[in-house]
Amino acid sequence: MIQLYGLKMSNYYSLVKALLIEKGVDFEEVKAPPTQEEDNLSRSPMGKMPSIGVDGNYMSESLAIAAYLDRVQPEPALLPSDPFAAGKVIELVCHMKLDVELVARRCLPEAFFGQTVSDETKSSTQKDLAKGMAALDRIYVGAPYAAGADLTLADFYTYFSFGLAGGIAQKMFDTDLIADYPKIQGVMARMAEHPSVQRVEAEKA
Ligand SMILES: N[C@@H](CCC(=O)N[C@@H](CS)C(=O)NCC(=O)O)C(=O)O
The missing domain is CATH 3.40.30.10 (Glutaredoxin)
Structure with a gap:
């Protein structure tokens, strides 16, 4: 166990x-x-x-x-058997973690914990988030899953990373982080229906 x-x-x-x-x-x-x-x-x-x-x-x-x-x-x-395809899934995960979620987290103290972050941090976060999203979009397949035909680890990271990063962007900048990213929107919707994700959400209550 x-x-x-x-x-x-x-x-x-x-x-x-x-x-x-x-x-x-x-x-x-x-x-x-x-x-x-x-x-x-x-x-x-x-x-x-x-x-x-x-x-x-x-x-x-x-x-x-x-x-x-x-x-x-x-x-x-969680990863394809083809070595290159497996590496591409990890590449997606790295960009989501490092260039989107970790960037958004700079503003987490103000977004959700009643603290204040500097204007400089807000401005660099907004700029770096835009760059990270554009970078991710270049390699994100999203047809129908993050890395292509099959469900992989990248779909789980999509759901849970964008849940947080999207919430921070909404609160801090009044913007929908994935508004211009239909591939990510599709995966978010698909994962919200996925049984293991639904159980996690249900048990949060
Ligand atoms: N890179 C870590 C990140 C873990 C992480 O940031 N956890 C947050 C909660 S979602 C945390 O423990 N924050 C409290 C802290 O940083 O002290 C992972 O992928 O597991």
Whole structure:
């Protein structure tokens, strides 16, 4: 049995939970807020969520956990068997994480936690988000899934990364981040109907 540590409010926790459900792996949820306390740092060296426990060993970082799950339970596959196609899925994930979500997160303290970020941060966030979205659009297939014909890890990242990044952009800049990106809109709609994602959303309540 795998332990999933974190809080249901976290998009990365939700992503990993959806992958565990998708894979049909037995897991239990352990409520663990992100702290710099030793017990949390021993599971997740930056003190973030989520992390997993496997027989007393721990792993952090959603992408690492996804890679582990894909090997421990190969079906349904999160990555295509073709090596180049698999690399292209990870490429999509990297751009979503690094050039969209992480950029939007600069404004997270103001968007959702009642703090203030500087005008300079707001302006650089808006500019860098536009650049990240244009970059992602160049490689995003979205017909019908993020990487093409089949459901992959990139579709789960789409749903959970854009859930957060879109919410921040709406709140901070009063803009719909994916308004001009129909391929991403299509995947968001498709994933919202996907059973593992629906279970994660239902269990958040
Ligand atoms: N790169 C990490 C990101 C994890 C992350 O940013 N988690 C957030 C919650 S969604 C967190 O723990 N934030 C609290 C903190 O940074 O202290 C992953 O992919 O798992």
